[in-house]
Amino acid sequence: MRINLILLASGNSKRFNGNKLLTNFNNKPLYMHTLDKIKSIKGLNKVIVVTKYDEIKSKSINLGFDVVLNQDSDLGISNSIILGINRDKSADGYMFMVCDQPFIKVKSINKLIEEFNSCNKGICSVGYKDRLGNPNIFSSRYLNDLLSLKDDVGGKYVLKKHIDDLKVIQIEDEEELRDIDTRQDIEL
Template sequence: MITAIIMASGLSKRMGENKLLLKYKDKTIIEYVFDEISKVEFKEVIVVSSYDEIKDISKKYNYKYIENKKNYIGQSESIRLGINNSKQSFGYMFFVGDQPLIDSKYINKMIEEFNENKDFIIIPRYKDRKGNPVIFPEYKREELLSLKEDEKGKKVITNSCKIKYVDVSEYMLFDIDTKKDYIQLGGIYEKD
């Protein structure tokens, strides 16, 4: 089995407020991510964050919460904390907290692909667009731990030739970075 690591330490600079706690329909954005992850079987789910509100939400889901006291360093710190606080597993599936339209159906599809190809990095894709979540096999652990500052998993992906893509829906990759994205989310909801 693999470990889910939810990275929720971002500073939301472009949004101007914590985007993960913004309301969408009747819940916060991050609760939609948590809901879909809760429908999938993982060895464990780890939430890495700097925010008390997210700590409280994590408790409701019985997810393991790890405090990131150095979120100013960048994404590498969340990756490091997530891996170093997880049990040994076949791989790590890294989620971001700002994808409220994520779908457990596609998460499971990615895990199935990984179970058949345990040496490969598994990436979701819609047409030419790629995004999160991404599954890294266990042997990429040290490479992930060696990332610095705001280096992301992309650096490890770029250095790898063992990659498999899983086709997902357009909405699966939608993330919230700006107020315009948040407004668009309302529009997407109206269309559903």
């Protein structure tokens, strides 16, 4: 199956009190942890980075990724999702990742893709026990649901609406799901 990875990198970092994606974390900008991992993911049709930051745009282009500028990030995560999908609606599946989850492992992402390709479910998500996380992959049959999102409502809304069509891929370590949302998270 052709899977487009849409990297959501337009956030305003309101809880962080500054731009967390460009903040140094373990000797490099936080967003680079995700970009470096994406280079090792198998089975992707296209990588589409949705951002409003020049540094992320330049680095993504240098890595050969497609970039969509989000000039309206204040409209919420739904705007980034819609921009990413509209860049290429020809895929069989759309995987959404975030840039503030530096501990996710390539092994877990590859397993997610493998399971999506082999199972009969329209949505696949990583999870740890009862906790769902990112990334998630949605079949193209959910494009209308995703394109109808508004404000700061993301794919979890669609996932919960179609929970009967969800397969959860259990990861080994809950730490993989940890987001960097505050300055204290950077220091942990």
